[in-house]
Amino acid sequence: MSDWKTQQMIKASGWPLAPELLLAPDADFNARLEGGLVPLHWACSEGKAGLVKHMLERGADVLDAADGEVSVAGRTPLYMAIHSGNFQTVMLVIDRLKALGAPPADEALKKRLASVFNKSHADAKNRLAQTLKDWDRIAKKS
Incomplete structure (x- = not known):
């Protein structure tokens, strides 16, 4: 994605902090x-699939659970993506x-x-079901 497109995606995402924090070559997404x-x-x-993809491609840790008082299971990127209801975001994380x-x-x-996705x-x-089967298969091989 070009720098201009990335800048526009970040600005349109509603990111609450300065967009430069996500655009810097040395941005620390962790x-x-x-x-x-x-x-x-x-x-x-927030279900921001484009931004999630951008962050994952630049080293964001999908295994990172948030600190805080809320239970850890509810504060992982996957659970947060599921809560957003955005299918693309969930699939990127999975x-x-x-x-x-x-x-x-x-x-x-x-x-x-x-x-969440039954409707x-x-x-x-079908893609979700196949992805979950693949994930199980990959884990069995390991």
């Missing part, structure tokens, strides 16, 4: 913000988790995903 979040948490919770060899979704997480287009539901 630096804690107020409340224990990192920029990736915000992008996932694809990165699979690539890192993270443990696959447990039954509770699979049910949560199914309940989605059939293609989305």
